[in-house]
Amino acid sequence: MPSSTLPEVLRIVSRSSPMALAQVERFRAELAVLHPEIRTEVVPVSTAGDRWPGALSALGGKGAFTKEVDAALLAGEADVAVHCVKDVPADRPLPAGTVFAAVLRRDDLRDALVHPDGLTLDQLPSGSRIGTSSVRRVAQLAVSHPQLTCVPIRGNANSRLAKLAAGEADALLLAASGLARIGEQRQISEVLSLEAMCPPIGAGVLALQCREEDTSTIEAVRGLNDEAAWRETTAERMFLHVLQGHCNSPIAGYARAERDGRLSLRGRVFSPDGKSVLDAHEWAGPLDPATLGTSVAVALLRQGARELIDSIPH
Known part of the structure; x- marks a missing residue:
C-alpha cells in the first residue's frame, strides 16, 4: 500500500504509569523502523485502576485499567492504544467499534x-x-x-x-x-518456571487496539504483528472468555506456538486457598487457536471449573 495512505501522525493513548509508557516506547521504536515517516504523539491518561488503592474487585475488576483508555480511543482523541493483554478483560468482547490490529512479539511470560x-x-x-x-x-x-x-x-x-x-x-x-x-x-x-508459577492469560504480550473503521491506522501497525504471539493470544483469550472468570478467579494458562506451526494450551483453575487445582493441556493439531481455547476451557468445565469459579465471592 503506498505510504500516502498512511497517517502522518499517530496519537498513542496509554496509562500514565512508567511501565505503560515504557510499553509505548517499545511500540514507537518498532513503528519507527517499519514506517520512519510516521510521527507519533503520546496521550497519557490516568485510569481508575491506577488511582484506586484498594482491591480491584471493588472497581469491577480489570476493566479498571482500560476503561479510560478505551474512552479516549472511541472519542477520537487518540488513534491507537497500547495494552498489556493480561490487563484487558477477556470475559467480554473488546468495546464495540474497536479491534486488536496487531500484537507484538511476546516477552518473557514468567x-x-x-x-x-x-x-x-x-x-x-x-x-x-x-x-x-x-x-x-x-x-x-x-x-x-x-x-x-x-x-x-x-x-x-x-x-x-x-x-x-x-x-x-x-x-x-x-x-x-x-x-x-x-x-x-x-x-x-x-x-520462576512456568511449572512453579503458571502465568496470567496474556502475560508478556502487548496489543495494539484501534478503531475498527480507522483503516489507515490499522494498515500502519499491522506489519508489527507477530504471528506466533497472535495465535497464542487468540487461544488464551478464548479460553478465558469461555470460562467467564471474574477478577477474583485464580485462572492461569499459556499457549505455545511451535516453529512447525503446532499450538498447545495449558489451562489451570485454582480455589483461592490452592486446595483445589484443575488442570488441562491440549495440542491444537488442526484446530484453529480459538477452537483450542474453547476446548481447553470445556475440559476444565467438565472438571468442575464453573462451580469453583462461581463459589468465589466477587
Whole structure:
C-alpha cells in the first residue's frame, strides 16, 4: 500500500504509569523502523485502576485499567492504544467499534521473585511476607509454599519496589517482563518456571487496539504483528472468555506456538486457598487457536471449573 495512505501522525493513548509508557516506547521504536515517516504523539491518561488503592474487585475488576483508555480511543482523541493483554478483560468482547490490529512479539511470560538479599522462593524463611495482590499467585503459593504469607500490595511496579524497600513486605512477586521494561531486571533474585508459577492469560504480550473503521491506522501497525504471539493470544483469550472468570478467579494458562506451526494450551483453575487445582493441556493439531481455547476451557468445565469459579465471592 503506498505510504500516502498512511497517517502522518499517530496519537498513542496509554496509562500514565512508567511501565505503560515504557510499553509505548517499545511500540514507537518498532513503528519507527517499519514506517520512519510516521510521527507519533503520546496521550497519557490516568485510569481508575491506577488511582484506586484498594482491591480491584471493588472497581469491577480489570476493566479498571482500560476503561479510560478505551474512552479516549472511541472519542477520537487518540488513534491507537497500547495494552498489556493480561490487563484487558477477556470475559467480554473488546468495546464495540474497536479491534486488536496487531500484537507484538511476546516477552518473557514468567513471574519473578524480588528479594533484597537475592534469596530464592525455596530459601525464604517460614513466615516471610510476599507482596502480591494477585489471586493467581496467592493460590499457587498456597500449594507450593504454604509456610509463606501473602500480603496485599497494589500500585505500579515502581511503587511496589518502593514499598518493598520501605519494609512493607519481605519479597515481591512481579512479572519478569515488566521489570525488564522499566529497567529493573537487576532486582530479580529468581525467575520462576512456568511449572512453579503458571502465568496470567496474556502475560508478556502487548496489543495494539484501534478503531475498527480507522483503516489507515490499522494498515500502519499491522506489519508489527507477530504471528506466533497472535495465535497464542487468540487461544488464551478464548479460553478465558469461555470460562467467564471474574477478577477474583485464580485462572492461569499459556499457549505455545511451535516453529512447525503446532499450538498447545495449558489451562489451570485454582480455589483461592490452592486446595483445589484443575488442570488441562491440549495440542491444537488442526484446530484453529480459538477452537483450542474453547476446548481447553470445556475440559476444565467438565472438571468442575464453573462451580469453583462461581463459589468465589466477587
